[in-house]
Amino acid sequence: MIKTVKGCKDIYGEDIEYFRKAEKVMRDTARAFGFREIIPPVIEYSELFQRSVGKDTDIVEKEMYTFTDKGGRSITLRPEMTASVARAYVEHHFETLPSPVKLFYIGPCFRYERPQKGRYREFYQFGVEVLGDESPLLDAEVISLAYRISEKSGIKGLKVRLNSIGCKKCRPHYKEVLREALKPHYEELCDDCKRRFYTNPLRILDCKREKKELKESLPKITDYLCEECKSHFEKVQNYLKLMDIPFELDNSLVRGLDYYTKTVFEVVSEDLGAQNALLGGGRYDYLIEELGGRHTPGLGFAIGMERFVEVLKAQSKIIEKETSIYIAYQDSTLKAALDIASNLRDKGFTVLVDSKGGSFGKQLSRSGKRNSDFTVIVGEDELKKGTVQLKDMRKKEQKEVKVEKIIEELMSNES
Ligand SMILES: [Zn+2]
Ligand SMILES: [Zn+2]
Structure with a gap:
């Protein structure tokens, strides 16, 4: 008997009802916030992800499905979709459209990870991207969209975790401060973090293998933000208050991807325990430049549909049955x-x-x-x-x- 490929699954029965319901809430809410859909191809040139997601990430280092096509090109099954949307922005000159450009997407992504509960090698992501505007009001708006989608879907105990990870001006200094503080503890770090110590020490802050006491004793990035990042972060918080979105600051939140700047956030359901985010996102003001476009601020978030559906099923019984x-x-x-x-x-x-x-x-x-x-x-x-x-x-x-x-x-x- 031929079975599904390892790490993949069929979505059917009750799951598909929840999946489609969640998808409908996501589409409708995003459209209500002025977003329009984009469907990028499933495959891209491998270079796109090396330049956007970053060479020193687990995704690019270990998890990409990459192959050489018959024309000798290196092709990758997309491991996420932000890079594709950014590529489309540059390729189709979306900078000529009224700014900001607001896009949403939903589709399958692929990562060669060790299969475990709730994690699949083929998984679906819904996400939004706002491109061409650096206003902190948009950060708050994107966070509020993420929150409303979760709320409207029927997920309970919602909370936003919020942090700023600075910019090109202030982050390098903080990285040095962090390295200094970590130096005496280098031998205690896990193997991945020993490497991250040199490449990207920020990621040590969200490593689940490091001790909580160590992480809490480290200097906080929000104390090292430049004036611009500091003021941006304060405004985001003020706007969230105006929008009645409950949030808490969390210095350990750095997100896994290299391209984030300033605002990073996650929406969590308290019922899931602190480690478990429903969705995450942030600002990425340099991404488009990395891909060869002109300076274009951007931000967005992505939701893993499988996890979202799992939480929805555990928390609600609200699928309306048709007669x-x-x-x-x-x-x-x-x-x-x-x-x-x-x-x-x-x-x-x-x-x-x-x-x-x-x-x-x-x-x-x-x-x-x-x-x-x-x-x-x-x-x-x-x-x-x-x-x-x-x-x-x-x-x-x-x-x-x-x-x-x-x-x-x-x-x-x-x-
Ligand atoms: Zn800064
Ligand atoms: Zn570690």
Whole structure:
């Protein structure tokens, strides 16, 4: 038997209902905030991710699905989508559009990670990007969009974790300060952090293997921000207060990717424990430059759909079931049965027409196995009178209804 590729999964049954519901909330809310959709290709030139995500990241170092195509080009299955959106911005001259440009996306991404619970090698991301504007009001707006999406989806105990990781002017100095403070503890660090000590010591702050006491004793980046970053960060916080978005400052929040600047944030559900973020994002004012465009500030966030759906399932039972109807008939009433099915489908009902035939008893039993809400029994004798039998499968009640009154009758039974 051929199975799914290791680390991949089929999404079906109850999961797909939650997935599509979450997706709808995300799309609708993003559109309400003025975002428009973009669908980039699944494959990109490998160089895009080396330059954007950064060479010294786990993603680029270990986790990319990279191959050489038949033309000898190095191609990568995208490990995330921000780089693709930034590439599209430069390639299609979005800088000529009214600024800021607000885009959202949803689609599969690929990372060759060790499969574990809730982590897949193919996973779906929804995300938004705002490009071409450095106003801190947009930071607050993007955070509020992330918060509202989680709230509208029905996730409880929401909180925003917020930090600033500075800019090209102030971060290098902080990195030096951090290295100095870490030097006496170098031998205690995990192997990855020993390397990060030289390459990117900020990432030691969010390493789960380092001791909490050590991390808390380290100098805080917010004490080393330049005037511009400091004022930007204060404004973001003030705007969040105006928008009634609850947040708390967290100095250990640095995000894994190299391209972030200034604001970084996560939305967490308290029910999940502190380590577990629902989504994360931040500002990336140099990314477009890295890709060869002119200086273009940007920011955004991404949601891992699998994790989001998992949390949604654990916390809410709010999938509205459509009224489902089963149609039973006799050979002589097939035409009428099909017409009834067609009318009901036009009205938005989920309709199954029996395909195996036989006695009404057998057809009703199949309707029961399908958990139908109602069965419409189209019998020859009733049809002559212009009626059908309508059976409420839950209440086990049956009554004779005029064909043209079926919908009216179903509507009165809903709610
Ligand atoms: Zn700065
Ligand atoms: Zn570590």
